[in-house]
Each structure stands twice: as structure tokens, then as C-alpha cells.
Amino acid sequence: MPSEFIVRVNGASVSVPAGATVAVAMVMAGQPCRSSVIGEPRGPLCGMGICFECRAVVNGIPHSRTCQLLCEPDMEVKTDE
Amino acid sequence: MNNYSRERFDVLVVGGGPAGIAGAVRAAESGARVGMVDENVAPGGQIWRGGSSEGPHSSEASNWLVRLKKAGVIELCGKRVFHHPEAGILLAEGLDDVWELSYRNLVLATGARERFLPFPGWTLPNVMGAGGLQALVKSGLPIQGKRVVVAGTGPLLLAVASYLRKHGAEIPLICEQASASKLARFAMMLIRHPEKIFQGLQLRKDIAGILLATSSWPVAAHGKRTLEAVTISSAGKSETVQCDYLACGFHLVPNTELPVLLGCRTRCGYVQVDELQQTSVQGIFCAGEPTGIGGVDLALIEGQIAGLAATGRTSEAKALFSKRERFRRFARLLDETFCLRSELRGLPSADTLICRCEDVSYSRLREHTSWRAAKLHTRCGMGPCQGRICGPATQFLFKWNPDSVRPPVFPARVEHLAAQPQLIPEVTGEVQ
Ligand SMILES: Cc1cc2nc3c(=O)[nH]c(=O)nc-3n(C[C@H](O)[C@H](O)[C@H](O)COP(=O)(O)OP(=O)(O)OC[C@H]3O[C@@H](n4cnc5c(N)ncnc54)[C@H](O)[C@@H]3O)c2cc1C
Ligand code: FES
Numbered sequence: 001m002p003s004e005f006i007v008r009v010n011g012a013s014v015s016v017p018a019g020a021t022v023a024v025a026m027v028m029a030g031q032p033c034r035s036s037v038i039g040e041p042r043g044p045l046c047g048m049g050i051c052f053e054c055r056a057v058v059n060g061i062p063h064s065r066t067c068q069l070l071c072e073p074d075m076e077v078k079t080d081e
Numbered sequence: 082m083n084n085y086s087r088e089r090f091d092v093l094v095v096g097g098g099p100a101g102i103a104g105a106v107r108a109a110e111s112g113a114r115v116g117m118v119d120e121n122v123a124p125g126g127q128i129w130r131g132g133s134s135e136g137p138h139s140s141e142a143s144n145w146l147v148r149l150k151k152a153g154v155i156e157l158c159g160k161r162v163f164h165h166p167e168a169g170i171l172l173a174e175g176l177d178d179v180w181e182l183s184y185r186n187l188v189l190a191t192g193a194r195e196r197f198l199p200f201p202g203w204t205l206p207n208v209m210g211a212g213g214l215q216a217l218v219k220s221g222l223p224i225q226g227k228r229v230v231v232a233g234t235g236p237l238l239l240a241v242a243s244y245l246r247k248h249g250a251e252i253p254l255i256c257e258q259a260s261a262s263k264l265a266r267f268a269m270m271l272i273r274h275p276e277k278i279f280q281g282l283q284l285r286k287d288i289a290g291i292l293l294a295t296s297s298w299p300v301a302a303h304g305k306r307t308l309e310a311v312t313i314s315s316a317g318k319s320e321t322v323q324c325d326y327l328a329c330g331f332h333l334v335p336n337t338e339l340p341v342l343l344g345c346r347t348r349c350g351y352v353q354v355d356e357l358q359q360t361s362v363q364g365i366f367c368a369g370e371p372t373g374i375g376g377v378d379l380a381l382i383e384g385q386i387a388g389l390a391a392t393g394r395t396s397e398a399k400a401l402f403s404k405r406e407r408f409r410r411f412a413r414l415l416d417e418t419f420c421l422r423s424e425l426r427g428l429p430s431a432d433t434l435i436c437r438c439e440d441v442s443y444s445r446l447r448e449h450t451s452w453r454a455a456k457l458h459t460r461c462g463m464g465p466c467q468g469r470i471c472g473p474a475t476q477f478l479f480k481w482n483p484d485s486v487r488p489p490v491f492p493a494r495v496e497h498l499a500a501q502p503q504l505i506p507e508v509t510g511e512v513q
Contacts, residue, residue, distance in 0.1 A: 017221045017223075020220060021217070021220045023220075024217055024221045032306070032307075037440040038440045040204055040434075040440070041307070042437070043307075044209060045197065046195060046210050046216075046470070047213035047216030047220075048213070048216055049120060050466060051437070051469070052465040053437060067220075
């Protein structure tokens with residue numbers, strides 16, 4: 001795998017280092033991971049798989065905990081609305 | 082259909098941090114068949130995350146990781162234990178597999194997590210845990226040139242500030258809620274007993290030059306869609322600081338959900354153990370942070386004692402008791418130094434959200450008298466984190482006691498629950 005590659009976050013391309021988690025890509029892109037029950041933007045809190053605040057849509061799969069998932073080239077990530 | 086596998090062990094260890102690794106190694110070195118299950122992709126736990134070679138513990142970490150391989154421990158990484166269907170069996174799930182793990186003896190080394198306290202604005206993106214932001218940087222987040230305010234309480238703040246600065250962050254301020262006199266007493270004790278109990282405490286020189294404000298805490302985070310600034314209360318005065326990230330955690334809380342599910346007795350929030358690290362349930366041992374927050378050295382000693390005891394080598398285990406007692410004294414000192422001051426109960430305003438999963442505000446919770454009633458009427462603690470974030474917060478804010486744990490201990494996928502016919506889920510499996 002190259003040392004850096006592109007993933008798409010809400011349609012925009014982000015170049016991430018190999019080994020980066022999807023949560024990292026979303027924070028780098030300045031995009032929230034999910035929208036809360038009352039519609040607030042949310043991002044990662046615990047970084048260790050416990051809080052579930054980093055859930056997003058990864059390659060079409062909703063509610064994926066992005067802090068526990070590694071980026072792959074050409075991944076398509078979207079805010080979980 | 083998912084893969085369903087079965088494994089049998091003499092000793093099963095849950096948790097692959099220092100405590101779990103030490104327990105698994107000592108048990109396997111005696112020839113027992115030992116399995117170690119951890120939800121992360123590699124063993125190491127919080128401090129040696131993913132076998133990372135960073136930090137002053139790197140040689141110690143790699144020694145243990147080498148011993149783990151040599152001893153023939155069967156590593157089951159990327160799998161989270163979520164249920165206990167019957168005595169002697171645990172279920173774990175991976176991305177698309179379920180494991181039925183049977184054991185004769187069990188070592189629980191489930192570690193700890195950060196404690197989060199709610200204040201206005203704490204739900205804004207880029208307000209994270211201190212260990213949370215560190216974990217993100219460890220997994221690739223560039224922090225060079227970013228301004229990070231580090232706040233909360235506990236030695237982790239110093240470790241994180243030092244780590245972030247090493248990676249190019251600007252740290253305008255560390256806010257520690259403990260008073261200067263408490264910290265001074267703590268520092269004195271450390272000089273008299275120079276064991277390392279927490280990486281952060283050896284890092285005083287690494288944080289030299291960073292402003293460490295005592296009796297200080299965040300009162301509000303500001304920003305439209307993401308964090309822009311934080312207001313700090315410091316020794317009675319308030320000040321607003323611009324920043325890109327707020328790394329904020331209030332020391333650690335033990336992960337006792339699985340031990341409680343297995344019927345292990347707790348006291349003051351910690352799993353009760355006898356001198357051989359055995360819990361109130363025979364054949365179930367517990368080591369590391371769930372028995373008391375004491376740092377990596379205590380975790381390693383307790384893990385070894387548990388691993389030896391679980392394979393019947395009590396005299397070797399006893400040889401480690403005096404060392405453990407020394408480290409336990411520091412654990413008590415940590416508790417005293419970093420216990421939360423009552424002013425922090427006044428941080429939330431009426432509309433501050435306490436439960437982030439279900440968006441339940443402080444004013445809605447205030448009407449209730451117990452955690453159980455609050456859950457029933459507001460759904461607080463009923464979301465996917467299952468109260469792991471709001472539980473410790475409400476315990477502090479309202480002095481509510483957590484209730485019993487029901488399976489599954491983590492939200493499991495419906496199909497994984499269904500793979501075990503006798504398992505009827507209490508919690509819906511909507512979340513991964
Ligand atoms: C976020 C965070 C950051 C920290 N950073 C530092 C630091 O920089 N320096 C330092 O000195 N100390 C740090 N600590 C403290 C450190 O965790 C302890 O000193 C030490 O690692 C404790 O070891 P342990 O084995 O008891 O627990 P841990 O290292 O926490 O290991 C427990 C392991 O069990 C796993 N686990 C828990 N439940 C399950 C389950 N149901 N199924 C499968 N696996 C499970 C966890 O994922 C984890 O890998 C940190 C703690 C936290 C919470
Ligand atoms: S950031 Fe908490 S689960 Fe991912």
C-alpha cells in the first residue's frame with residue numbers, strides 16, 4: 001500500500017497516511033461523523049471504540065465505528081445523518 | 082451466514098493490555114493452553130496501543146510482546162467479548178465472525194476508559210478525550226501546528242500534552258482541577274518512592290515550559306459547527322483561549338461491565354479480589370485497572386499474579402505480593418490526588434446534554450432520583466454506548482448508582498446474537 005492515498009469524505013478528496021483510521025480522515029476533512037438525535041454535528045470523543053460518537057457511513061454501511069476502522073484507497077465515507 | 086468457531090482453553094484472558102499480556106504469558110509459560118482475546122487489531126492495550134514502539138516503555142513493551150509469542154499464547158485480536166451465555170463460556174464477535182470461547186479459568190483484564198464530565202459545548206466536534214485525541218494522533222491525525230488546550234484531571238493529561246507537543250502541537254495551557262497543594266504533596270511522595278507508576282509522571286521535563294494551571298477546569302467550549310475556543314475557570318478567574326482541539330478527560334474509570342455480568346462482586350466501583358487476584362467467583366481472576374486505577378506497573382504485577390494463580394503456581398505468585406503492595410500505595414495516592422472537586426457538579430447548564438447517544442439534557446435528568454428511573458423516562462444510558470459515557474458522569478453529578486449489567490455487554494449484531502439460539506437480546510442490534 002502507498003504511504004499516502006485518497007479517500008472521499010462527503011464527496012471531497014482527502015489524502016491520508018497509510019494506517020490512518022476513518023475517524024482521522026473525517027477529522028482531517030473537517031466533517032462531522034454523525035448527526036445526533038436533535039441534529040447536532042458530532043465527532044470522535046473517546047478514540048477507543050466506547051462512545052460510538054464516531055459512527056459514519058463507510059462504503060455504504062451505516063453506523064460504522066470509524067475510530068476502529070482503517071482507511072483503504074478509494075473508500076467512500078459520509079456523515080451518518 | 083457468519084463464521085461460528087469454537088475454542089477451548091485452560092486459561093482464557095480477556096483484554097490484551099499490560100495486565101492481560103502478563104497474565105497470559107505467565108499462564109502459558111507453565112504449559113497451559115492459553116487464549117487472549119482483545120478487541121483491538123493488535124495486543125498492547127491503551128499504553129502500548131497496537132504494539133506502538135513509542136515512548137519510554139518501548140523496550141519493556143517489546144519484551145512482553147516477544148514473550149507472548151514465545152509462550153505460545155493464542156491471540157484472538159479484533160474480537161470483542163459481548164456475552165456470557167453459560168458458566169465457562171464467553172462469546173466474542175469480530176467483523177463477520179463469532180467465537181464461542183470455553184475456559185477452565187478466566188482472567189479479566191479489561192482495563193479502563195476516560196471519565197468525561199459534561200459542560201456547555203462539550204459535544205462540539207474537536208472536543209475530545211485527552212487519551213482520545215492521543216489515540217487519534219497515534220492512528221495518523223496530523224497535529225503539527227495545531228493549538229490544543231489539555232484539560233481535566235490526572236497524570237494522563239501530562240502524558241498527552243508531552244506526546245502532542247513532541248508531534249508538533251502548540252499547547253498553550255494544561256488545566257488541572259486538582260489544587261496546587263494536592264499536586265505538590267503528590268510530587269513529594271513520588272520523590273520518596275521513585276517507582277514509575279504512570280508514564281506521564283516521568284515527563285515533567287518534557288512538559289517544561291507549558292503552563293500548568295491548577296484548580297482550573299473548562300467551563301464552556303465555543304464554536305458554530307466545530308470547536309473554536311474554550312473558556313477556562315482558573316483559581317476563580319475566567320479566561321477564553323482560542324484553540325483547534327480541546328483534549329479533556331477527568332482521570333479514568335474501570336471497565337467493570339464484563340466482571341459484573343459474570344457475577345463478580347465490586348466495591349466502590351472496583352472489582353473485589355483476594356490476594357491471588359481471584360474475584361468473588363471461583364476460577365475468575367481480575368487484574369489491572371478494573372481492580373483499581375494504578376498504572377502500567379501495577380497492571381503488569383497483578384496480571385502476572387493472576388496468570389500464575391490461574392495455573393496453580395501460588396508460591397511464585399506470592400513472591401510478587403510485596404512489589405504489588407508498593408504499587409498499590411501509589412494507586413491510593415492517585416485516587417486521593419485526582420478525586421473530583423464538588424464545584425465540577427455545577428458545570429452543566431440546564432440545556433447541556435448529558436447523554437450524548439440519546440441527547441438527554443441536564444434539566445430532564447435533574448427531575449429523577451435514580452439512574453434506573455432516569456433511564457426509564459428519558460432513555461439516558463440506553464443508546465449504543467450503554468451508559469459507558471453518561472453513567473460515570475451521572476454517578477458524579479447526581480450520586481446515582483449504576484444498576485446491574487445485562488447482556489450483551491456491547492451492542493452486538495443481530496445475526497451474531499441469533500447465532501446462539503439461547504440468547505434473547507435485551508438490546509436491539511441496530512448498531513455495529
Ligand atoms: C485512553 C487512555 C490512554 C492512556 N494513555 C496512557 C499513556 O499514554 N501512558 C500511560 O502510562 N498510561 C496510559 N493510560 C493508562 C493505562 O491504560 C494503564 O496504565 C495500563 O495500560 C493498564 O493496563 P491494563 O492492562 O489494566 O488495561 P488496558 O491497557 O486498558 O487494556 C485493556 C484491554 O482490554 C480490552 N477489552 C476490554 N473489554 C473487552 C472486551 N469486552 N472484549 C475484548 N477486549 C476488551 C481493551 O480494548 C484493552 O485493549 C491510558 C489509559 C486510557 C484509558
Ligand atoms: S471515538 Fe468513541 S467509539 Fe469511536
